[in-house]
C-alpha cells in the first residue's frame with residue numbers, strides 16, 4: 501500500500517460517483533489481497549490508539565454515510581468522508597499507512613458531528629473511533645491539536661471560556677462597546693481592521709450581548725404543585741454569551757412545575773478540553789461536576805430527578821461522562837450523573853409540557869445541532885415544543901441535519917471549512933423566508949448569527965426555549981417586537 505492518502509475523488513474536480521468497496525469485503529491492500537489479521541488495539545496507548553479494533557471492522561464500506569457528511573459534501577474527496585476516514589485509521593493501525601500530515605489533515609477536517617452515525621445502517625460508532633484516534637495523534641505529537649491556534653486563542657479557549665466569571669469579565673469591554681455604539685463606529689471607520697485577524701474573527705463571532713440575569717437563587721420554587729426536582733447545568737461560554745437562555749430555561753422549568761436547583765459549584769462540562777485531546781483537565785472538570793451535583797453521594801443524588809442542559813455540546817459531553825471517567829475514582833459517580841442528564845426539550849416532552857398561552861407570531865425554522873440530533877438523537881422534541889407555541893409557523897429547513905460548521909473550536913482550527921458550511925446553512929435559512937431560526941446549541945447560534953449578519957439577513961437566531969419563554973411570559977424579545 502503506498503504511504504499516501506487514498507484519493508478516490510479530487511477536492512477540486514466535479515464530484516463523480518464513488519467507487520464503492522464491496523460490502524462485507526475487506527478493503528484491498530496494495531497486493532490486492534485481504535488485510536492482514538488485525539492486531540488487537542485495546543487498552544494501550546503508546547503503540548496505537550486506545551480503541552476497540554472490532555469497532556473499525558463494523559464498517560462494511562457501503563458508503564451510505566457519505567452523502568450526510570458535511571466535509572465530503574463540500575470537498576467530494578473520499579478521504580474526507582466517514583468511510584474514507586475509517587479506512588485511513590484502519591490502515592494506520594495496521595501499519596499499512598504512515599500517519600503523515602496528509603492523513604492527519606483529513607482526520608483534522610472531520611467535525612465530529614456524528615451525522616455518519618445517524619446515517620450508518622451498520623451501527624458504526626464513529627465517535628468511538630475518531631476520539632481515541634485523535635487522542636493518539638495528540639500523544640504522538642503533544643499539543644498538536646492546539647498548535648493551529650495562536651497564544652491568544654489558546655489562552656481564551658482553555659483559560660477563559662471554561663470559567664463563567666472570567667468570561668463575563670472578558671466580555672465586559674465588548675458589551676460596553678456594543679451598548680454605547682462604539683462597536684458600530686469602529687466597524688464603520690475600519691478601525692477593527694487594525695486588530696489581528698484571529699481576534700477580528702473572534703469578535704465577529706460575538707452575538708449581540710444581552711444583560712446578564714445576575715444571580716438566580718440557588719433554588720427556584722415550582723409554579724403550582726411540584727412535578728419534579730431538577731438541577732440546572734449552566735455551562736460556561738453559553739452563560740456569558742446567551743444569559744437570557746439560561747434564565748428562560750429556569751423560568752420555563754419553573755412554569756412546568758419543577759423545583760429548580762442551580763448548584764453553585766458547577767463548572768464547565770470539560771468538552772472544550774476533551775475535544776482538543778486535553779483529557780486530564782477535562783476529567784478534572786467532570787470530577788468537580790460529579791461533586792457539585794451530588795452524584796458522589798448516591799443517597800443524596802436520589803433527590804434529583806434530572807440534570808437539565810440547554811446546550812447540545814454540553815449535554816452530549818455530560819451524557820458521555822461514564823466513558824470519559826472510566827477507570828478513575830469518579831467512575832461510579834460519573835455513571836450516576838450521566839444517567840440523569842436530559843436536554844431541556846427532551847425533559848419537557850417526557851414530563852408533558854404545560855401549553856404556552858401567548859402568541860409569538862413569526863415564520864420560523866429549526867436547525868438541528870449535531871450534538872443534539874446525531875449524538876443524542878433528540879430532534880422531535882424541540883420541534884414539538886416550537887409547534888405548541890400559538891402563532892409560530894414552523895417551516896422545515898433544507899439540510900437541517902447538516903453541520904453549520906461551528907463544532908466547538910473548529911471555527912478557529914479549520915476556518916475555511918467552517919465558513920463554507922456557515923454560508924451553506926444561511927443560504928438554506930434564506931430559502932425558507934423565515935424571520936426566526938431556532939437551534940439548541942450555543943456554538944450553532946454564534947455561527948448562524950455571524951453568517952446571517954454577513955449575508956445581510958435580518959433573522960432572529962435563538963434557542964427554542966427563548967421562544968417558549970416568550971410564549972409563557974408574554975414578553976416578546978426586541979427582535980420580534
Ligand code: SF4
Nearest residue numbers: 559560562563565620
Ligand atoms: S460507516 Fe456505516 S454507512 Fe459508512 S461506509 Fe461504513 S458501514 Fe457504510
Ligand code: SF4
Nearest residue numbers: 569610611613614616
Ligand atoms: S463526524 Fe461528521 S464530518 Fe466527521 S466523518 Fe462523520 S459525518 Fe463526516
